[in-house]
Amino acid sequence: AEEKNREKSRQSIRRYKIMEKLGEGAFSKVYKGVNIETGENVAVKVIQKYQLDEKQRASVLKEVALMRKLDHPNIVKFLDFIENDQFYYIVQELLEGGELFNQIVKYTYFSEDLARHVIIQVAEALLYLHESAGIVHRDLKPENIFFCPIPIIPSHSRKLRRSDDPNTKLSEGEFRMNYGGGGIGLVKIGDFGLSKQLIANNSLKTPCGTIGYTAPEIVKDMKYSKQVDMWALGCVLYILLCGFPPFFNDNIEELTNKVARGDYEFLSPWWDEISSGAKRCVSKLLTVDPNDRYTITEFLNDPWIMDFLKRSNESR
Numbered sequence: 001a002e003e004k005n006r007e008k009s010r011q012s013i014r015r016y017k018i019m020e021k022l023g024e025g026a027f028s029k030v031y032k033g034v035n036i037e038t039g040e041n042v043a044v045k046v047i048q049k050y051q052l053d054e055k056q057r058a059s060v061l062k063e064v065a066l067m068r069k070l071d072h073p074n075i076v077k078f079l080d081f082i083e084n085d086q087f088y089y090i091v092q093e094l095l096e097g098g099e100l101f102n103q104i105v106k107y108t109y110f111s112e113d114l115a116r117h118v119i120i121q122v123a124e125a126l127l128y129l130h131e132s133a134g135i136v137h138r139d140l141k142p143e144n145i146f147f148c149p150i151p152i153i154p155s156h157s158r159k160l161r162r163s164d165d166p167n168t169k170l171s172e173g174e175f176r177m178n179y180g181g182g183g184i185g186l187v188k189i190g191d192f193g194l195s196k197q198l199i200a201n202n203s204l205k206t207p208c209g210t211i212g213y214t215a216p217e218i219v220k221d222m223k224y225s226k227q228v229d230m231w232a233l234g235c236v237l238y239i240l241l242c243g244f245p246p247f248f249n250d251n252i253e254e255l256t257n258k259v260a261r262g263d264y265e266f267l268s269p270w271w272d273e274i275s276s277g278a279k280r281c282v283s284k285l286l287t288v289d290p291n292d293r294y295t296i297t298e299f300l301n302d303p304w305i306m307d308f309l310k311r312s313n314e315s316r
């Protein structure tokens with residue numbers, strides 16, 4: 001009987017102490033939680049079942065099955081799934097830094113090095129999804145990218161210490177701090193388009209849509225593939241560098257037309273100081289024809305990206 005009780009508690013949300021609310025999605029509330037047995041901090045996504053029809057419930061389960069299979073340092077780790085009469089609970093690793101989006105708001109925009117530090121990690125996750133898992137994310141945006149905070153060390157003091165002893169190699173963490181300033185350590189993709197799928201299946205129209213991360217082939221209703229993530233990656237990189245999105249318009253129709261034409265600009269004065277290498281990389285991603293757009297491998301071989309990776313390896 002005791003064994004049975006333990007089995008039951010294993011499948012019960014009572015294994016977790018639920019703490020403060022971290023955020024809210026269209027169909028979910030996310031809470032900080034603690035695994036009572038292990039003391040591990042977690043994030044618990046709570047979804048009320050009554051508001052979902054059969055089809056939507058099926059897509060929750062499908063999404064969970066997919067998340068279970070993913071294993072990559074730049075993808076938020078799935079830990080547990082619990083279901084009772086009223087709720088679904090999706091338990092994930094807690095990312096203390098929260099949304100990357102809030103960090104952009106806080107700093108207005110990132111230095112080129114910090115932007116590369118972030119975008120390369122997002123790209124590593126995409127490489128895994130595209131090449132190993134055969135998955136298209138389809139909802140990549142700053143709100144779905146999470147990070148772990150790291151302490152900030154002024155880079156000049158770091159440089160002095162390095163030149164004292166040329167044999168001292170920086171650890172990966174130290175290298176990141178060097179380029180930090182933003183206090184961003186590990187970066188992870190956190191949301192697997194669950195809410196997007198639910199909204200798409202819902203009769204309600206999505207209330208968002210003044211900012212476009214959607215690729216031209218989607219707004220034009222053409223067949224689309226992995227390359228839509230590369231477009232979204234371009235949108236995220238654009239935002240990291242200047243602090244605002246490449247496509248925005250209060251009128252959804254005008255926005256859609258702009259995206260379809262790939263009609264964006266490197267607006268002055270915000271882009272004046274940004275290197276031509278960075279702009280070139282962005283433009284290779286924000287290319288209307290998906291066949292001409294950078295693939296994930298091409299992106300990781302872009303000279304502006306390679307330059308950073310080379311420096312990062314040299315300093316280790």
Ligand code: ADP
Binds near residue numbers: 045096
């Ligand atoms: P939805 O799929 O409904 O959009 P999200 O997964 O994006 O839900 O979660 C909603 C919010 O909860 C996020 O924007 C974020 O603020 C917070 N959150 C979600 N997952 C985590 C996590 N693993 N660690 C920390 N905060 C999280």
Ligand code: MG
Binds near residue numbers: 191
């Ligand atoms: Mg979300």
